[in-house]
Amino acid sequence: MSLLAIRDVSKRFGGVNALAGVTFEVEQGDILGIIGPNGAGKTTLLNCISGLYRPDAGDIRWETTSIRGLAPYRIARLGIGRTFQIVRPFPSMTVRENTAMGALFGRPGARLQPGAALNEADMVLDVVGLGEKRHYPVLRLTVPDRKRLEVARALAMRPRLLLLDEVMAGLNQVEIEQALEMVRRVRDSGVTIVLIEHVMKVIVGVCRRALVLNFGRTLVEGPPAEVLKDRRVIEAYLGQRYARDQEK
Amino acid sequence: MSVRRATYLVAGLALAFLVLAPLTSIDAAQQAGLPLLTDKLWFRIATTVAMFVVMASAWNIIGGLTGYASFGNVAFFGLGAYTAGVVVTNLNLPFALALVLAPLVAAAFAVIVGIPLLRLRGHYFAVATLGVGVAVGEVVNNIEPLGAATGLFLPIIRSDLLFFYLMLGAALLAVLTTWVILRTRFGYGLLAIRENEEAAAVIGVNTTFYKVAAFCIAAALTGIAGAIFAQWNSFINQDNAFAISDNVQMILMAVIGGTGTVLGPVAGAISLELIIQTLAGGGSGSVFSQIGLGVLLAVCVIFIPRGVIDFFGGRSRLSLRYFRQTLRETSV
């Protein structure tokens, strides 16, 4: 039995088919990479999983039960944490307080009090490398740091599944290396990860399996190295002419 | 001494005075030769101020902590007042029962309108709640047993002292409630909703429940104030129980004092109500006090959008630079 199973999920916005029947599964302990050009439907997919959008059709299963149409907070409490591609911190709070909110609400069993949640936040902030900046107001953080904060807040929930939406976009080489290292550490601690990236290189670095989304459909699925060589993928990213030239 | 300490000290002294001074009006105290510190006017103003402290603090719970600027809280006040009217006048039951029922009725109403309305945001929520205030008043104004357009008379209880202490008690309850909320998970959940509702939802905050609960608490507190007002004033109608300008006043008080803080709405209520009373007491009638309130609204909103608490304490200081900076931030 897989941890998360997506079956034929579709979502329309007016005339746009943001998702047109996507199917895949995520195994416990795995890191699944999802790539695809801008507008492919990656973020919409995450929104469907985390309950912000209700899919028009299809089913989303968590272990044995369907979570389609469940309220976001209930999905969160099952152990699914996520980040936002366009970051959404709580702006009037400090880095530490932001992170503590994840521990405070995302761990239904623990029922932490605010003080304990702050201690929890300190631990998580060290993992993502924001320990030194814990007392900063979020408005003072740089964009890469805000992305780290997204991850920290989700990690503070101690999720079983972590959904990361382009947390490495805009980072430089060194920063990407650090981020990949962090993702590996999180995986090693037993968290299953779905990693959305616009950039393929990142996926190759840590994923065992990758899935390419294009126009709301699964284009290819398989080991990253093979996926990247697939002609359809190259076409999707660079256009048909480029793909033909490559083959010659 | 820090600004914070000084504030608490002043607040404590003021509270002690408020609790003790009215006692000098008791016969026994007068016979003992104590100076009379409070006359009828003092009681009227002090009770009114306390009433607005309740309303502004209650509004702060939904508007300031949760970020949903309700323009319909006055409906809770009116419902509380009319609950008291029905209990005391129509049913001939003791006023004490009204004090228990009024918050329950107001809270129940908050659940009913809160569930659909709290899904709206921004202007939509503001105007929809404004509609609640107007519509409930209008409906009450059409119901015969509630006195319709004539209004409802309650048997008079003559005791300045009683109503002052009741209203002061309600005010303390409202402030204490805010203080407790801000120290609990519940309070953090409300703040998270205010700061970013979707982010709150995906970390596990039951946003609907939290919002409705906050609305309910605000409603209950406001309802208590309404019930006390009804018996104190011994006459209620659409104009005094469902006054939209009261609703705007409570918001302005919270905003001036600093939304989201415990003592901000208190400071705002005291200062604004005293100003309004002064304007109204100038002998030129209510027109000028309305103009005064209008101008005051404009000045406050334009120059101190972050509230006086922020204005005096911590981050910014009383200076021309502050004015210029806020103007730059908010204007074109």
Place this chain on the structure above:
Amino acid sequence: MSQFTQQVILGLLLGGVYVAVALGFSLVWGILNIVNLAHGALVIIGAYITWVLFTRLHIDPFLSLPVDALALFVIGYALQRGVINRVIRAPLLFTFLLTFGINLVIVSLLLLIFTGDFRSVTPAYSGSGLHLGSIVIPYIRLGGLAAALLLAGILWVVLNRTRSGTAILAVGADRDAAQLVGVDLRHMYALTFAIGAAFAGVAGGIISTFQSITPTAGDPYTLQAFVVVILGGLGRVSATVAGGLAFGLIEVLGQSAPGLSSSYANAIAFVVLVVVLVVRPRGLLGRLA
């Protein structure tokens, strides 16, 4: 003719008034993102101007509409340029409070100038009307509807066929981009608000022909304008027309329902508002919100 047909005609006539009232409100909301709580007060200023011109100079109320427009245009420009522009980037609550304060000041000033007495404009033809079978349609109500539709046409032309209109729409779509291509934001905001106020003034002139006016008579119109925009959806002139006519129908038919009366006008408006907001948050007819 049946009772029902009569109600429908009355509803459309009333709807015309709502169209007139809501056009300016919708423009200001759509472009400036301000829900103008002083809109009703601006409407009533227009009504008083028409009343003054009628009683002092015996000018026909419909001929005074351009004067209303001009006067309110000036007032509106000054208000936006001098006051509202200063909080345009502040959170919604603040513009809301500010316009409420402006409303308070205007209403109080009107009270000082005109007292709270009921004032009415009664041209010679105000009693007569068009006979259609058993029902009579007052000429003034027909004139009001015609004026409202004309207003809608003018607004459409201004927005879609003039340079200033294009600039206004550009500001509404993306204020930063508009500024980058050289649009003077302060002026455009003031111009937009001025146009909105001018339309409010004309609506007030129309209203004065069939309703007694007092300084506070404008307040319900603010809520009703909001409902119209919700019904039609924000953004297009045609949406406001449809929303206004629909709301007029709903109100007239609603008030004729058993147990209800005109004293429930606000309650009906509010119920419609809530139902639409909850069921179709983007408006019954519109796509933009």
